[in-house]
Amino acid sequence: MNKFLAVVKREYVQRVRTKMFIVATILGPLVMSLFGVIPALILSIPAGGPVRIAIVDQTGKMYSSVSLSLLNEVKETEEPTPIPMNGNTVNANSSQQFQQAGKQQEQSFELEEVRLAGRSIEQVKMDLSERVRRKEIDGYLILPANLLKDGQPEFFGRNTGDFQTAERLKSGLSRAVREERFTEAGIRSDVVHNLSKPVNLQSYKVGEAGAEHDSGEGFILVFATGFIIYLTILMYGQLILGAVIEEKETRIAEILFSSVRPFPLMMGKLIGVSLVALTQLAVWGLVFLAFTLGGVGLLASKGLPVHIPHITPIIYFYFALFFLLGYFIYATI
Numbered sequence: 001m002n003k004f005l006a007v008v009k010r011e012y013v014q015r016v017r018t019k020m021f022i023v024a025t026i027l028g029p030l031v032m033s034l035f036g037v038i039p040a041l042i043l044s045i046p047a048g049g050p051v052r053i054a055i056v057d058q059t060g061k062m063y064s065s066v067s068l069s070l071l072n073e074v075k076e077t078e079e080p081t082p083i084p085m086n087g088n089t090v091n092a093n094s095s096q097q098f099q100q101a102g103k104q105q106e107q108s109f110e111l112e113e114v115r116l117a118g119r120s121i122e123q124v125k126m127d128l129s130e131r132v133r134r135k136e137i138d139g140y141l142i143l144p145a146n147l148l149k150d151g152q153p154e155f156f157g158r159n160t161g162d163f164q165t166a167e168r169l170k171s172g173l174s175r176a177v178r179e180e181r182f183t184e185a186g187i188r189s190d191v192v193h194n195l196s197k198p199v200n201l202q203s204y205k206v207g208e209a210g211a212e213h214d215s216g217e218g219f220i221l222v223f224a225t226g227f228i229i230y231l232t233i234l235m236y237g238q239l240i241l242g243a244v245i246e247e248k249e250t251r252i253a254e255i256l257f258s259s260v261r262p263f264p265l266m267m268g269k270l271i272g273v274s275l276v277a278l279t280q281l282a283v284w285g286l287v288f289l290a291f292t293l294g295g296v297g298l299l300a301s302k303g304l305p306v307h308i309p310h311i312t313p314i315i316y317f318y319f320a321l322f323f324l325l326g327y328f329i330y331a332t333i
Contacts, residue, residue: 011272029287050110054140070172237330
């Protein structure tokens with residue numbers, strides 16, 4: 001038993017004192033926090049100026065409708081804010097927060113009507129293309145005369161990879177054309193809009209504390225936990241292989257086998273390295289706890305709300321259990 005404990009102590013102390021352990025322990029929480037903080041910081045960066053679009057309206061009546069549709073940014077569907085059933089604080093859906101933050105950063109449009117004034121449509125296209133090359137405008141939109149029937153509008157832009165602008169133009173143009181078609185058919189577009197609203201289904205998770213709104217953070221927690229377990233098992237499981245290879249190359253194994261049996265030696269290595277991994281995970285857990293207590297409020301004061309799902313103590317137990325089981329299975333292969 002004394003020799004077994006000596007092997008465990010040696011493996012633990014030797015690994016903990018390495019520079020790799022110290023660097024990984026310090027950089028681990030920083031790298032993991034970047035995945036949550038950096039996207040929020042990017043979304044908080046103010047976007048550039050408005051997108052300058054010139055519109056050539058060959059119908060003679062669609063420019064005002066299209067401009068209002070694009071500038072007002074009317075939402076076709078509105079998702080109501082979920083109300084918790086038990087009165088507890090409910091975390092907001094992270095994906096919805098990023099979508100809302102992205103919409104807030106969407107660039108507005110600066111629209112300009114271009115009339116033909118006796119020119120052919122090809123001459124107008126040439127003039128507008130020249131203005132795009134001179135960066136006076138970002139693009140131009142051609143509305144054909146038969147737009148309300150089966151006409152195909154065309155958009156010419158300086159940046160063909162700007163899918164967001166093209167999608168917003170398509171959405172606003174479709175909305176304007178639909179409302180104009182309703183008007184010509186004698187149907188009030190607002191009535192059709194109210195009658196065609198979809199039904200919003202609210203999902204709730206039934207737990208011991210009652211029904212809570214399922215905002216998707218549970219999936220994020222499970223994914224992050226599994227990813228951390230996978231990385232740590234892969235990293236520390238390979239340390240055993242490296243240690244065995246090192247001992248065989250330096251012929252230390254023959255000396256060790258003369259004083260310690262192979263089974264206690266291998267078990268001492270496995271347990272020693274597992275304690276190193278648990279030590280690192282415990283440090284990361286303390287950092288996460290400190291971030292939960294102080295960092296969340298600090299980011300919220302900066303306008304970057306971060307919602308942490310409720311984690312029960314049993315989750316920490318299962319985390320350590322599944323890590324140890326996976327580690328011993330992988331390391332002994």
